Amino acid sequence: xxxxxxxxxxxxxxxxxxxxxxxxxxxxxxxxxxxxxxxxxxxxxxxxxxxxxxxxxxxxxxxxxxxxxxx
Numbered sequence: 001x002x003x004x005x006x007x008x009x010x011x012x013x014x015x016x017x018x019x020x021x022x023x024x025x026x027x028x029x030x031x032x033x034x035x036x037x038x039x040x041x042x043x044x045x046x047x048x049x050x051x052x053x054x055x056x057x058x059x060x061x062x063x064x065x066x067x068x069x070x071x
Contacts (some may be wrong), residue, residue, distance in 0.1 A: 001038065003039070003042055003044045006035055006038055007044065008037070009035050010046075010050050013028055013032050013035065014032075014049075014050065016028060017032075017053065017057075018068065022064070025057055025060050026057075026060060026064055027053065028060060029057040029060065032050075032057055033054055033057070033058070036051070036054050039047065
């Protein structure tokens with residue numbers, strides 16, 4: 001994928017995630033991380049809003065893993 005393709009895909013995912021439920025956020029998190037990793041590998045500048053989105057999605061995944069943990 002070209003840098004523009006990756007950026008377009010990241011924006012498409014960002015739009016899908018806008019106001020999405022937790023289940024959708026958890027489902028799309030690996031895709032967002034993968035696209036951003038490819039962008040980094042190609043040396044593409046990643047806007048801070050996309051970096052924050054990826055961090056928030058990773059945080060959602062971690063929290064979801066611990067929700068069912070017995071105390």
